[in-house]
Amino acid sequence: MDDLRKIVVLTGAGISAESGIDTFRSAGGLWEQHRVEDVATPEGFARDPDLVLGFYDMRRAALAKVQPNDAHRALAKLEAEFSGELLLVTQNVDDLHERGGSRQVLHMHGELKSALCTSCEMRSPWDATLSDRPNCPICQAPSLRPDVVWFGEMPYQMERIYAAIRECDLFVSIGTSGAVYPAAGFVRDAKDCGAATLELNLEPSEGSASFTETRHGPAGQLVPQWVGEVLDSAIS
Numbered sequence: 001m002d003d004l005r006k007i008v009v010l011t012g013a014g015i016s017a018e019s020g021i022d023t024f025r026s027a028g029g030l031w032e033q034h035r036v037e038d039v040a041t042p043e044g045f046a047r048d049p050d051l052v053l054g055f056y057d058m059r060r061a062a063l064a065k066v067q068p069n070d071a072h073r074a075l076a077k078l079e080a081e082f083s084g085e086l087l088l089v090t091q092n093v094d095d096l097h098e099r100g101g102s103r104q105v106l107h108m109h110g111e112l113k114s115a116l117c118t119s120c121e122m123r124s125p126w127d128a129t130l131s132d133r134p135n136c137p138i139c140q141a142p143s144l145r146p147d148v149v150w151f152g153e154m155p156y157q158m159e160r161i162y163a164a165i166r167e168c169d170l171f172v173s174i175g176t177s178g179a180v181y182p183a184a185g186f187v188r189d190a191k192d193c194g195a196a197t198l199e200l201n202l203e204p205s206e207g208s209a210s211f212t213e214t215r216h217g218p219a220g221q222l223v224p225q226w227v228g229e230v231l232d233s234a235i236s
């Protein structure tokens with residue numbers, strides 16, 4: 001780890017599981033409680049906007065009741081103390097990285113606390129409900145939807161992410177099943193560019209075999225331990 005200058009970290013729902021947020025694909029997870037086609041596609045939204053707006057209102061409200069955990073805090077410590085470059089990319093729509101102290105977080109699948117106007121296409125910070133069809137604060141149209149990336153839509157800031165992956169020395173994937181692209185492909189993109197790759201996940205993910213190193217267990221333990229190793233190796 002002595003030559004570590006550029007790290008890209010990708011996080012998924014598993015990093016927020018110990019805070020009490022449901023993951024998607026685990027037993028009892030969100031996709032067992034709701035049909036993915038109904039709540040996480042543009043077609044589902046067009047068919048039944050009330051259902052979709054209610055689903056995201058419920059998750060936004062649940063966010064107010066949970067707190068960041070040791071894994072979020074450890075990544076904030078890494079950002080503050082690592083002397084090289086760190087890009088933290090999350091697939092999560094929660095704000096637990098920010099509340100754990102991270103300052104720079106790239107939300108590739110959007111954010112629960114943001115609304116997207118389908119009329120003027122502007123994004124606005126949003127803390128309230130959407131199912132009551134409030135007006136867009138910018139164009140005043142009652143056309144707000146959750147500012148999240150559904151299946152078939154383009155994730156945010158892909159050029160910036162791919163540029164960082166091409167240049168990184170280490171790609172680390174934390175708490176994600178590796179079931180959803182393009183994020184699931186980042187490990188192979190990083191490896192093709194010569195980076196070391198590390199998986200920190202409760203169990204082997206769908207992409208485990210692609211990583212040069214895998215560690216399995218709860219993120220609340222694995223992430224602080226790994227961050228400690230990185231910061232110690234930079235000091236010595």
Ligand code: BJW
Nearest residue numbers: 012013014023024025091151152175176177180181202219
């Ligand atoms: C713990 C833990 C603990 C638990 N500690 N770990 C190539 C091949 C095939 C298909 C495609 C392809 N490219 C594109 C597609 C189509 C599609 C796709 O991937 N389909 C798959 C089903 C195959 N992708 C798309 O449509 C994407 N758009 C797109 O590709 O645009 C074109 C494009 C092309 C090329 C470049 C760029 C763009 C958009 C995908 C949007 C995903 N949206 C969602 C919903 C967001 C809003 C919301 O939150 O509701 O994003 S779906 C859902 O899955 C959510 C998540 O971010 C995402 C990933 O889930 P995640 O985070 O991995 O959670 P889980 O539950 O799956 O896994 C949790 C893991 O944690 C598990 O492994 C647990 O073991 C672990 N764990 N406790 C550590 N304590």
